[in-house]
Amino acid sequence: MPQSIPSYSGIPMPSLRRLPxxxxxxxxxTELKEEYVSATTIAQELKLIPIQVRKDLAYTGIIGKPKVGYPVKELIIAIEEFLDWNNTKKAFLVGVGDLGRAIIKYQGFHKLGVEIIAAFDSSPEIIGSTIGGIKILHVDKLTTLAKRINVKIGIITVPEDAAQSIADKMIVGGIKGLWNFAPVKLKIPRDIVVQSVNLAASLSVLCKQLSDVIKK
Amino acid sequence: MPQSIPSYSGIPMPSLRRLPxxxxxxxxxTELKEEYVSATTIAQELKLIPIQVRKDLAYTGIIGKPKVGYPVKELIIAIEEFLDWNNTKKAFLVGVGDLGRAIIKYQGFHKLGVEIIAAFDSSPEIIGSTIGGIKILHVDKLTTLAKRINVKIGIITVPEDAAQSIADKMIVGGIKGLWNFAPVKLKIPRDIVVQSVNLAASLSVLCKQLSDVIKK
Known part of the structure; x- marks a missing residue:
């Protein structure tokens, strides 16, 4: 049975994932003061094929000029607009273990337009403390605060047996996008979007590939 | 241009990722003492379609019996063997920041047959210390130790500008499988396998989906 590639806004998921x-x-x-770049150069650098690069970038509305290429600055702005990076979205994180802390402290999400404004846990020892400038609150406050502050993104870094109940609380609080690190398939309504980062699945694929390579 | 789905050992990547x-x-x-399970039940629980479940599980060599389903214990063992979980593989982790620490402390990788036996960093303050029972060593020792101990997996949790040089050191040390968390496309020889966890790409997809949902 052929598998279809899921798409959003008409852009296939693999193309979307390549835009960042x-x-x-x-x-x-831009740091090297380059004004134009060709699809071929981009493809070489990122180990893609030029036709794929052209197709991906066309979704942003920018078309490269023959023999000149893409205007670098214009293309940067088009990608940022397409990915909605300039429109800062508030996020709550639930589950302040090691992974939760790592994500709170990670600086890279701000440029993607995502700002973690509070974190939640159920452990009395850490509630009230601050990590990376972010206050840790009791998880009982999650739903009310999400509604009041109009938070749209929920980051789930709790253990797997707590993930579904946290997702439910987030959804009741009006959160529409879930970024899930727990290795569970969340049951969610149709108007909610979810992206899962399944570290166990990724590592399993690596190990399988590795066993194939070593056997050869 | 149609995109082909990459496969290993004849199993398509999406099927492989679903096995865990x-x-x-x-x-x-097994905790509920269930001896048999049907593809339909599995599909319902994991929000898949039964034909997909049957196809995925067939790669493990176990075929369900009509009206009875799959023997649960047998299928568990077949998946573990297929994914090579019983064969413990030694891993080195490089880059002991927040993400590196989270991965060192995470208990879930051991059951996947991956054991982190040492971690490396270049920061004098943490070299010699121990995190989650794992000793932090100077990155200069990486190549020699990887060779000596016959380490096969390298976990890269350094900032992106250091990732390629760490990957190169790992490969010289005989490491064959890279688990890369730095948002860079690594340049690697053909006999090396790499799985990347690109958190920025995942969050970008979520934000794009979210902006589509909110617009509706």
Whole structure:
């Protein structure tokens, strides 16, 4: 049975996932004062094929000029607009273990337009403390605060047996997008979007590939 | 241009990524003393379609019996063998920041047959200390130790500008599988396998989906 590639706004998921990589490379070019770049150069640098690069970038509305390429600055802005990076979205994180702390402290999400404004846990020892400038609150306050502050993104870094109940609380609080690190398939209504980062699945794929490589 | 789905050992990547999820659900069933389970039940629980479940599980060599389903325990063992979980693989982690610490402390990788036996950093303040029972060593020792101890997996949690040089050191040390958390495309020889966890790409997809949902 052929598998269809899921798409959003008409852009296939793999193309969408590649856009931050293009953006990162283009930013490096601006530091080198490069004004134009060809699809071939981008493809070489990112180990893609030029036709794929052209197709991906066309979704942003920018078309490269023959023999000149893409205007770097214009393309950067188009990607940022397409990915909605300039429109800062408030996020709550629930589960302040090691992974939760790592995500709170990670500086890279701000440029993607996501700002973690509070974190929640149920452990009395850490409630009231501050990590990376972010206050840790009791998880009982999650739903009320999400509604009041109009938070749209919920980051789930709790153990797997707590993930569904936290997702439910977030959804009741009006949160529409879940970024889930717990290795569970969340049951969610149709108007909620979820992206899962499944570290166990990723590591399993690596181990399987590795066993194939070593056998050869 | 149609995109082909990458596969290993004849199993498509999406099927491979789903196997740990099946395993997790099957383990829950053994706790409930269930001896058999149908593809339909698995599909319902994991929000898949039965034909997909049957196809995925067939790669492990276990075929369900009509009207009875799959033997739970047998299927668990078959998945573990297929994913090579019983064969413990030694891993080194490089980059002991927040993300590195989270991964060192995470208990879940051991059951996937991956054991982090040492971590490396270049920061004098933490070299010689111990995190989650794992000793932090100077990154200069990485290559020699990887060779001596026959380490096969390298986990890269350094900032992006250091990732390629760390990958190179790992490869010289005989490491064959890289688990890369730095948002860069690593340049690697053909006999090396890499799995990347790109948190920025995942969050970008979520934000794009979210902006579509909110617009509706």
């Amino acid at each position: 990589g293009y953006h990162h490379f283009l930013k490096q070019l | 999820g099946y395993h997790h659900f099957l383990k829950q069933l």
